[in-house]
Amino acid sequence: MEECDTNCESCATKASCTDPRKEMADELSAVSARMGRVKHKIMVASGKGGVGKSTVAVNLARSLQARGYRVGVLDADITGPSTAKLLGVETSRLSAGPEGIEPVDSRGVKVISMAFALSGPDSAVVWRGPMKMAAIKQFLSDVSWGDLDYLIIDLPPGTSDEPLSVVQLLPDLSGAVIVTTPQEVALLDSRKAVNMAKSMKVPILGIVENMSGLVCPHCGEVLEIFKTGGGERAAKELDVPFLGAIPLDPEVAPLGDDGVAFVERKTAARDGFEKVVERILQELERRRKAS
Template structure:
């Protein structure tokens, strides 16, 4: 093969590769354009109740009549099937694409947990495999025309949250969950910086487990301290959305597999969650891309 032929062949192969990438990017953009608002639930610390917040946020949006998708990208510990009594469910295929699992009116869920052969199966994947899975969950799941897509990420600033924010783009907003104590706030602070470095706005900080709500007298005891999340939000210059008490009924709801707000719409904990959800619901009344909070 002559040099000219080699150059022509190389350019042709490069054009084909670029064309393939463009087709994939266009398909992803077409899929994501059908979703009005993307919210990624993050925390730099494990055990802060991030998945519980994601589930109840999604349920509140759905109960308000908003078409809502809930995506679990925690590869190593997918918990949404348990939290929503969906263990054993299997997505159906429609023309090579996956149907998300219905979790009640206006709410659809997708999780790797639906695709594992058993609850004992360990997922041993490196970064590229995780990126591929997240791409498939965004592109090859039939999400329909959603008002909100809520993405529940594992703790930290590793492959999963990085991949999700990169794929969703700068219009995706982060909701960051912490508990009040300093050891959690120190790690969660890095999540705020992480979002700033990627160019994604922080919707706000939620302080979870902010005081223990006594089921007998209704008093709140600050066993983990109080105010750490609010102080973090002020320090980092991001909105503070509110505090959620540590309520035994929230724990029971998760263990039994239902969203707390669906069966306990009243009471101090429900009111605290509703105050957090209210400005997020306000996003639906604002033009897409316009910051809903000041």
């Protein structure tokens, strides 16, 4: 198809026009209409899998909810959705409402995930990039999110299709939280995630170092299972805020399996994480005043 050079407003065939620029404008308009009711959109990213990014996203949502904010979670990991399980709603299914697709309610947190559209927990999503991008667009434009203070977007690992889709569809992202673990192999990839965000002009709220030492339940000594301090060093090198460290905690995994966030219980990880949340809120406020 030849590219259209006609001004759309004066074009006699604009009703049937298939100019890709017009289609993109329509998509952005639909997303903007929904997302205009969301004050802050925060994406949680990592360059590498297995660093606890989804756990951070879910606990960030619960911690903000506990502070009285209206919160939603969008699981943008199309092929490996996990937030539904972590929020205890993995058996829920999508339903239509008067204003679009209804998000699933997880004790007050609105959730949307590809997990709700699958026939079972073992079903595989074997999709190429364009289909994943279309699903994310639909999650943003067709879901009845309503009025939210925060939408937490849990991205899959890496710097490819899903992060690009989110950034293109949400030019007013409040920022990115980058999750890493202390060892060098994870820090290499987290640096790439930071540089991806910088290249796409997404504000970086900071780096979180997860699994940062194990507090012995008997003596209180910190055991450096994966070393410590790597996330803070990377933040200094990349000139981005360091949000804090979350220790390894044996209670985190079983709580997550039961759909309970560790910030909802008295855990070793909770104290460190609450400091992370406070720094995220402070960084958002600092940026608001500077704008």
